Structure formats: C-alpha cells, structure tokens
Amino acid sequence: MQHGKYRFIAGFLILPLAIYGIFVISPFVQAVYYSFTDWTGLSPDFRVTGTENYRRLWNDDVFWTSVGHNVLLLLVLPLVTLGLGLFFAFMLNVGGRRRKNAAVAGVRGSGFYKIVYFFPQVLSIAIVALLFQFAYNPNSGALNSFLSAIGLDSVRPAWLGDPSLALWCVMAVMVWSNVGFYVVLFSAGMSSIPRDFYEAALLDGANRVQTFFRITLPLLWDTVQTGWVYMGIMALDSFAVVQIMTVGPGGPDYSTEVLSFYLYTKAFRDGQAGYATTLGVALLIVTLIFAGIVMKLGRRERLEY
Amino acid sequence: MGSTPEFSRRAFSRRDLIKRAAALGLIAVPTVSALSACASGDGGDGDKQVDKGRKTDRNPLAVNESAPLDVVIFDGGFGQQYAKDAEAEYRKAFPGAQVKHAATQEIQTQLQPRFNGGTPPDLIDNSGAKQMDMGTLVGKKQLTDLNTLLDAPSYDDPAKKVRDTLRPGVVEMGQFDGNETWILYYAYTVYGVWYSKTNLQKLDAQYPETWDEMLKVCEAAKKKGIAGWTYAGKHPYYLPFSLYPFIAKIGGVEVLNNIDNLEPNAWKAPAVKAAFEAYYELYRKGYILQGTPGLTHIESQTAWNEGKALFLPNGSWVENESKKTTPQDFRMAVGAPSSLDKSDKMPFGTLWASGGEPFIVPKNAKNPQGGMELLRIMLGRKSSQNFIKSVSSLTSFNGGTDGLTLPPGLASSQEALAKAGKNVVNPRIQDWYVALQKEKIGVAAIGEMMAGRMTPDETIAKIQRFADETAKDSSVKKYKHK
DSSP states (O other): OTTTHHHHHHHHHHHHHHHHHHIIIIHHHHHHTEEEOOSSSSSSSBBBOOTTTHHHHHTTTTHHHHHHHHHHHHHHHHHHHHHHHHHHHHHTTTBBBOBBBBBBBTTTTHHHHHHHHHHHHOOOHHHHHHHHHHHHOOSHHHHHHHHTTOTTTTTOOOOGGGGHHHOOOOOHHHHHHHHHHHHHHHHHHTSSSSSHHHHHHHTTOOOHHHHIIIIIIIHOOOHHHHHHHHHHHHHHHOOOHHHHHHHTBBSTTTTTOOOOHHHIIIIIISOOHHHHHHHHHHHHHHHHHHHOOOOOOHOOOOOOO | TTTHHHHHHHTEEEEEEHHHHHHHHHHHHHHHHHHTTTTOOOOGGGGGGHHHOOOOOSSOOOTTTOOOEEEEESSTTTTTHHHHHHHHHHHOTTTTTOEEEEESOHHHHHHHHHHHTTTOSSSOOSSSOOOOOOHHHHHOOOOOTHHHHHHHHHHSOTTGGGGGGGGGHHHHHHSSSSSSSOOOOEEEEEEEEEHHHHHHTTOOOOOOBBBHHHHHHHHHHTTTEEEOOOOTTSSSSGHHHHHHHHHHHHHHHHHHHHTTTTTTTGGSSSSHHHHHHHHHHHTTTOOTTTGGGOOOHHHHHHHTTTEEEEEEEEEHHHHHHGGSSSSSOOOOOEEEBBBBBBBBSSSSTOEEEEEEEEEEOTTSSOHHHHHHHHHHHHHHHHHHHHHHHHHHEEEEBBBOTTOOOOOOHHHHHHHHHHHHHEEEEOOOOOHHHHHHHIIIIIIIIHHHHHTSSSHHHHHHHHHHHHHHHHHOOTTSOOOOOO
C-alpha cells in the first residue's frame, strides 16, 4: 500500500495546489520582480532599476523605524495577549473554588464571562479602532474623563498625541480586541484535558499555580503555539489600527509607523509601487524569520492523552 | 483500512501534515494581502476612443452626441450632488448620451487599477486623503491637456474663453513644467485663521491685526478659561494653512517660493524663524487648547464650535464640514495672518487662497471631449451658483455670488479675498511634495513643535534636513516656480 502514496496524495491536491500557485505563489514572484523596478502603480510604463530600491531601503530611516516597531509589537503583543488569554481561560475553567462532585470548576459566572470576553471579536477592527479613538480623545475621551473623575486632573496624557505613549495605545487596542478569541480557543483546549489529571494533582496537594504550570500549560502547548503564530501575524499587520487611530497616521513623528502602513503610503499615496513591493519583500523576510523562530522554539515532545 | 496505522507511523502523522500546511499558509497570509493586488496591466492604446461629434456653436468641443460619459466624483466635504446637477445639464444638451456617475472616497484604490488597465473614466475629481499622486500621473503622461477646454468659448458667453472666466492663479496651478494644463481645480479655497465673531465679541475683541494683539486676545481668553488656539493635532499639516502665508507676509513671497523649489537653506530664512517662534509662543504661554495634539480635524473643529478655543487654522471647507456642530449665532469668519511687526514685507490681508477639488481628464479616457464638456458646464454661471449655494464654497469661476445671500463664513472669505487683492499667495509644496509636506514637515516637525516637544530651532533644522533629503531623492519628481 505504501507504493504510489505520494502520487495518490498529489492527485487529490492538484486542484488546490494550482489555485494556490496562481493566486498566492505567482503574486509573490511578481512582487519580487516589481521590487526591482521603478513602477509607479499608475501606469504600465516602468523600467528595471536593479537593486536601486534595495539600496534605498537600506538607507531609509523610516523603514528601520517601522521594522523596529514591528519587532517590538512581535515581542510584546503575543506575550501579553496569550498570557492574558491563558490566565482568563484558566480562571474560567479551572480557577474556581472547589465544589462538590467536581474536581475543578471555573469561577462563578464563567459562562457569562466567556461571552463577554468574546464580544470584541465580533466587532470589526475598524469599529474597534474608531471607538478607541474616541476613548483616547484627550479632552472628552473616556480615559481622561475617568482620570479627572478620580481626582487626577493634573494627569491628562495626550495618549495618541504623545510619541512615547502612542505605540502602547495601539498595542492596548490590539490586545483588547484579540484576547477574547484566545480565551475561547484556550477554553476549548482546556476542556479536552481529562479531569482525572486535575483530580490526581489535587490529591497530591498541588495548588492552582502548580496545576497551571504542571498540567494545563504543557497539555495546551500545541494550541499556545498556534496562537503565537496567529498573534505574530496580527502584530506584523496592525495596519487597520494604525491607519484609523493614530496621528498622521503613523505619527506623531513616526512613533507608530509600521511596515504594512508604510508600504501602503508608498504604493497608494506617493505612487511608488515598485518601492512598495520592495517593502513587501522585506515584510516577507521578517515574517519568514518570525515563523522560523516560532517553529524552532516551539518544538517540544508532544504528550498524547 | 489496513494501511492507516502504518501510514501514520512511518511517514508522517496526519497532524503533522495539517500543521505544516497550516504553517505554510500562515506565513503567506500577511504578505499576500499586501502584495497580491499588484499587477501592472497591459496599458491602453489611444484608438479605443470614441469618434468626435460635429463641432457647432453649442458644441464647441465636438462632443460625440451619443457617446456614454463616465464620471467619478470624490464624495467628501462637498458631497456629489453638485456633479449630479451638472450631469443633468449634460444630459439635456446631449439627450442621446448615457452618463455613468460614481462617487467614492477611495479614489486611488478604485481608480489605480483602471489607469493600469488603460480604461480610466472620462472625468475624475481626484481629491481627498486618498487621491492619486498628481506628479506621477503627469510624469507618466496619463492626463489630457485641458488647454483645449480653456480655449473653448465659455458656457455663458461665447465671446469669452473659459480661461478668461476663471479666478487668478487657477490655470497656473494646473500646470507643471510646460504650458499644458493638466488639472482644473473646481473649488476655490481660502485658507487662514478661522474664528467666531460672536465669541470674540464676548471678550470685547475684534480679529487681531497684529501679533501683539493676538497674544493679548489669547491672554484675555485664558483668564476666562478659554484657549486661544486649537488645530487638527492628528493632522498637523493644517497648521501651515495660516503659518505659510504668515511666513510670506513677514519675509515676502520669495521665501515660500524658495521653500517650494527645495532650495538649499530655504527654511533657514529669518522669516521662517520669526513665524515659528511666534507660533511656538502660543504653546509656551499655554494658549493652545489642552489635548490638541490628540484631536482629529473634526474634534478640533467641534471644540472650536463649542467656544473652547477662539482660533483655528483651516480652509473654507470648514463651514460646510462643521455645519452640524456650528451654533446658529456663531458668525464664522476668516482672518488673514496678523502682522508680526512693522518690518513685514507684505501688508495685512496677505492670504493663502488656491484651487481645491482637482478635476482631471485621463489621456486614455474613451470620451475625453465629454469629460471636458461636463467641466465647461460646471464652470458656467448656473452650476457655479448651484455649488456656492449648496456647499458654501466658491468655485474657480470668477463670479456667481451676485444675487445670493452667502452664509457668514463664505461671505467672510469673499471679503478677505477682496481685501487681499493681489496679495494672494499659493504655496505649492502641498501638491508637489505630498510626503514631505504632510508626514515630514506636518506631522514629524511642526506638529512636534506645537506640542512643545521641539524648539523652533530644532524644528527648522529637522525640516531643512527633510527638504534636503527630498531634493536629493531621485524617485521624487521635482518642480520649480516659473
């Protein structure tokens, strides 16, 4: 039966592979080609300029600033979002007080919380960004109104208007809008962990923290890893939030500039599609490096249960 | 069935397969969304155009009477009704023609592919935050020379050419290097310091004609808990609307021309420093509305409408845009930049006014005569009056206001224009070098200065560096004042 296995698989895959080749691989190849041209995006007339775009990229301060921001997002966003997601999911499923007949249970009202956490996920990111833009309004926004309501009138940050805060404001919105999804994802993962593992641990006198690190997390590792890749992609993108919310957008003083937004302004505002594809290739390289690292770091022995 | 266990143990597990496939797909997702839209298309050839019609007195552009017309309008501050009304006139003149009307705010994303494919519409209002880069369109020869239209008899008076019925400076704005006119700006915008006569009256003040008075008015306002100024902090490139004419007023129009021409050390002129320091003083003395650096243009306009701040650098579209939040008795008005001192090179009243709403006829349009004919109709008295009445903004047609009761802001714009007379300046940097003007000078320099994070000297040095970089950047097409 082993004989002809690959041909058998390929037979099934040929159509999806063809579609993938036409709509995914070929634009990639084209993009790499265009990155060596001075194409404006406004007319089909362009010429090949060799590595000119790449030389320009190397000396482009804004490009390096945005790479820096993307890397920071890449480090902070998954950590915070997945950390919060795990914590909430644990509390909802395992963290509650012990009740009769059940080894583990979530905190009271966990069913309700689950829905509440998921709620932001239902809203389009454009709406979320717009709502937060109102909340960040330095004069009438919810945040500063709250600060003055508790007597902190003198502390009135400009939030998005302050270069040292703006990127963190962007991150906060992305965490807020994504954490619910991971709560649900991890909850699903946790509910498939057999209850007797917890019972055994409790009999041995493990507390909640120990249960989490010795049982929940190792058994959930695959899901966490997938979540990490997803969240990394969110961090590399972050286009919508930056474009809708920030000063400029991308400011103040390039403090929220990210690769995807910079690419967009070059392609569509400045009519430099060739250079924009060069940025796209750079983004591809960053993404590949990230995916490689995650796959490498995340490799662990799988526990079957 | 017998093969399944062996299959999964020996080669690779089903899970592994799925995981690897998923990982591959995930890598592809963000980059693909950014890249896949690009394909440069095959371009167009001119021979797809419709035949010309018969040239008559009523049809001087020889429009093909039955050819369809394809119009795309930017649906922004001025809406789209004015264009629809003009199209109705067009249909009346050419009953056999079908007019396809589309309105959008996403000009580039909708039209860029059509340019690439060689099938652009016949007339476009290329406006808004997402407009297509004019320099590139001109540089790549994608537009029709509108001199044909400008030399045609005007809609109302066949003895006069269209060119001679326009406001001063409009035609020049549509030219780049040569004598071809690529763009026709339809709206006519007055930029300056916008205020409410009512709110100034409450402080027993009038619009300050000198900077010392300006500071006094702001101080008086501050004592009452009102801010002197606010501006679109999230889009600090609104500040130049009053700052650039202020620079011209102090140092003469050459200073602005040097800036537009990207001359070395253009920003180091004493007039620039004087103007920047005057504006920085507004920040230093606490005359700027708290939190302004975090406000959008709408939020700043609303705060200004609510009387939280007295002055707002803006353009004449603000009257229409802030209609819903403006109180009945607001009495909106525009002021020219105040005089800094007696040594100013230009008199009080010097003002920035220029065309807005750039209309273009693509070179590969199927019915370019039709596109130009619609513009000719729009530049007639009837359509102009309609525009003025419905969106309270002037048009490039010089006139059309007689017999109309103008809303306060528009009436004030007209007074300001009359007072300015010949002293109208028109900095071109914002349409020649969009990236430099908006994100570099606007957001990364002037915005930082007005938020108090940079001194005027640092700001000027930074802007000069940005300007020099642009001057050296071979990927940006350069323009010069003639």
